[in-house]
Amino acid sequence: MxxxxxxxxxxxxxxxxxxxxxxxxxxxxxxxxxxxxxxxxxxxxxxxxxxxxxxxxxxxxxxxxxxxxxxxxxxxxxxxxxxxxxxxxxxxxxxxxxxxxxxxxxxxxxxxxxxxxxxxxxxxxxxxxxxxxxxxxxxxxxxxxxxxxxxxxxxxxxxxxxxxxxxxxxxxxxxxxxxxxxxxxxxxxxxxxxxxxxxxxxxxxxxxxxxxxxxxxxxxxxxxxxxxxxxxxxPKLTVGQYIKKTLHDYGQTFTNSAFRKHLAIYIFSFTGKDFYATLLPTFIIVCIGMASNIPWVLNAFAVFGILSTLLAAKLMITHGPRFLYSVSYIGIIIALIAYGLTYFLHIKNPMTILIIITIVYQLSRGILEFVPWNVFPFIPDVDYIMTRDDKAGTYAAVMTFFRKSTGALATWLAGILLSELGYVSTATTQAAGVTDRIAWLFMIAPMVLIFIALAVSWGFKLNRKTHDVLQKETKRLENGGSKKDVTPEAKVVAEELTGHPYEKLWPKETYEELETEHSKK
Known part of the structure; x- marks a missing residue:
């Protein structure tokens, strides 16, 4: 044609x-x-x-x-x-x-x-x-x-x-x-x-x-x-077969230990970022009492995220994702504490301080956004030794689905919490104590989510070295190597990354092959 x-x-x-x-x-x-x-x-x-x-x-x-x-x-x-x-x-x-x-x-x-x-x-x-x-x-x-x-x-x-x-x-x-x-x-x-x-x-x-x-x-x-x-x-699937296969593939991604940790890090860190972005204008205008343009002036410093991304690209190779996660999340936690202190210490003319804090936050945010999607291409390789299937698209769909869902809930929850704390958007002056509660919410909510992501990242084992070991073992098995001949290092790495005993990895038949046999019968 x-x-x-x-x-x-x-x-x-x-x-x-x-x-x-x-x-x-x-x-x-x-x-x-x-x-x-x-x-x-x-x-x-x-x-x-x-x-x-x-x-x-x-x-x-x-x-x-x-x-x-x-x-x-x-x-x-x-x-x-x-x-x-x-x-x-x-x-x-x-x-x-x-x-x-x-x-x-x-x-x-x-x-x-x-x-x-x-x-x-x-x-x-x-x-x-x-x-x-x-x-x-x-x-x-x-x-x-x-x-x-x-x-x-x-x-x-x-x-x-x-x-x-x-x-x-x-x-x-x-x-x-x-x-x-x-x-x-x-x-x-x-x-x-x-x-x-x-x-x-x-x-x-x-x-x-x-x-x-x-x-x-x-x-x-x-x-x-x-x-x-x-x-x-x-393969042409009926609607029922397509739904069954899709649900099976989505569910199977959660049996991948590396992906569970990766998804948790991704969701908690990005949702923390969402809370920050949602609440920052209210915090700056209502709590700090600054002009309506200031939140957008501060957010324009997002350009600093480009600089940290360039640095992160090099550190990703030399130091790995776990190091970058720590640098990013600790930087954000420090920035959130500094925002809170700026309000509670009643600092006068805080614009210079807010700019410095925001630059620290934006440098850290750039790394936060860079790392997960640079780690992601290695996740399907972990799945491959588990299932012998190529499901990169499935993993991307699961990540996107949860990201959009939790991002939606973060903004929704932030609005509900502000309302419960007594914030009235149409009021020129808030009731006594409301601005204090908003400031605590702005500081604590994203900080808790970022800290959870940080804690999970400490146990994240997928990096350049472990991925190389996994790839070598996968290639050996693809070339007809026996599972009995696995090296101790490859066995430990495969089990740590997948969360399954080595004996259950590299199955003789894939899910698609089993489904084909079943349909023939």
């Missing part, structure tokens, strides 16, 4: 092409920080929603999105069978649909609900629009993340495509807060009142332009007859 459309026309992959591909993560990084750091503040401080209701909006929407993300990848995988998929690309078609939907819903989110429906409809308006935005973002990011695999099979070229994401994502994070900080700093009262709307317009233009460039400068694997035969030869 010959298709000469641009979406099926490969081009030379170089740094310029890598940047073009990575531009979508300008929205990816920016959007994640808008969700965790801006939306709650906008709904409480600007719209005036009760904090519990504001948290419920992001919580409910992200749970819907988490479920949507679990099935949408499969939708794009099979979309090549449709006329639209063949003509516009099974991945690019959905990127374009998501882009159009995102441009409308994201912009609509910053338009006051009262301007459209009048008073009394705020909660349902923002819930519906925000949920739609999350779904459209998923439509863009899920197919976009498959494009390096579609565009080339060369490891180095894929690295060029994926490598730009890290820095573009961090740039998106800084731009989001920088734009809002400038708009909140304008002297005009009218400009300050509409700062979120103007920021929303600028963010929409910026993100849509970036995504469109990625959309037009990337391509998919041509639908040759050979490739179509390969796609069509894959």
């Amino acid at each position: 010959k298709n000469t459309r641009w979406v099926y026309t490969p081009k030379k992959i170089n740094v310029k092409r890598g940047v073009a591909y990575g531009l979508t993560d300008l929205m990816g990084g920016g959007w994640n920080n808008i969700v965790s750091g801006v939306i709650f503040a906008y709904l409480t401080l600007s719209v005036g929603l009760n904090p519990a209701m504001a948290g419920a909006i992001t919580g409910i929407a992200r749970i819907f999105d988490a479920i949507f993300s679990l099935v949408f990848g499969t939708v794009t995988d099979g979309f090549y069978k449709t006329r639209l998929g063949k003509k516009y690309g099974r991945r690019h078609f959905w990127m374009l649909v998501g882009l159009i939907g995102f441009a409308v819903s994201f912009l609509a989110f910053w338009v006051p609900a009262t301007a459209i429906f009048g008073p009394g409809h705020d909660f349902f308006y923002y819930l519906v629009v925000y949920t739609l935005t999350e779904i459209f973002v998923g439509m863009i990011l899920i197919p976009w993340e498959t494009l390096p695999t579609e565009m080339t099979s060369d490891y180095t070229k894929r690295t060029i495509l994926s490598g730009s994401r890290m820095f573009i994502s961090a740039t998106g994070t800084s731009l989001v807060f920088f734009i809002l900080a400038i708009l909140q700093s304008l002297p005009s009262a009218q400009a300050k009142k509409n700062a979120y709307l103007f920021a929303g317009i600028l963010w929409t233009i910026l993100f849509v332009a970036a995504i469109f460039i990625s959309y037009r400068m990337t391509w998919e694997r041509p639908l040759t007859q050979k490739f179509l035969n390969e796609l069509n030869s894959r």
Whole structure:
């Protein structure tokens, strides 16, 4: 089958092409920080929603999105069978649909609900629009993340495509807060009142332009007859069989000891980060009593996360993930304590101190975000000696599902706790003791979560050395080596990483083979 459309026309992959591909993560990084750091503040401080209701909006929407993300990848995988998929690309078609939907819903989110429906409809308006935005973002990011695999099979070229994401994502994070900080700093009262709307317009233009460039400068694997035969030869499962296999694969990931620890570290640390981002504007504006633009000025120091990421890339090789986890989490705990002391010691004119504390936090946050997804590629290798199956996609889906779910619950819970502590978003002055309680919540909640991640990381054994030992043992078994000839070191490493006796590793038959035999009977 010959298709000469641009979406099926490969081009030379170089740094310029890598940047073009990575531009979508300008929205990816920016959007994640808008969700965790801006939306709650906008709904409480600007719209005036009760904090519990504001948290419920992001919580409910992200749970819907988490479920949507679990099935949408499969939708794009099979979309090549449709006329639209063949003509516009099974991945690019959905990127374009998501882009159009995102441009409308994201912009609509910053338009006051009262301007459209009048008073009394705020909660349902923002819930519906925000949920739609999350779904459209998923439509863009899920197919976009498959494009390096579609565009080339060369490891180095894929690295060029994926490598730009890290820095573009961090740039998106800084731009989001920088734009809002400038708009909140304008002297005009009218400009300050509409700062979120103007920021929303600028963010929409910026993100849509970036995504469109990625959309037009990337391509998919041509639908040759050979490739179509390969796609069509894959096992065809009924809905029941697909659900059964998916649930089995998801459940089996939790029998992997290294993954259980990795997931716990990832979830607790990122959820702690979510609590920080959600509560920081309230802490700075309500507790410290600073201007409304200051939280966004401080968050713009996220650019320092790029510097720590560059350093972490080297330390990952020389010192391993456990060292980096300790450096990151201890740095964040120190920053949180320093924020609390700034409030409780009633330091006057604390801006300089807050900047220093924030730089420490952002340097630590950069490492926090860098390490888990750099450890992740080694996790499926642990599973492989357990199951002899390739389930990298399954592990990624489980991580994404739990990340989105816990991130949603963090914002929701933060809103409920603020409400229970007596915080009233529409009040110019809070009741006695409320600011103290908010300050304790801001300091303790993320600190507890980060400390749990730190404690779990102390027992994390997967690193470059243990991975090399595991890989050598796997290769030996693949080449027909006997399990009886395992070395003491390989046996200990395999058992520590998997959490299973060596005798139960490297099964004679995979789950898929057993299912095939069962279906024949």
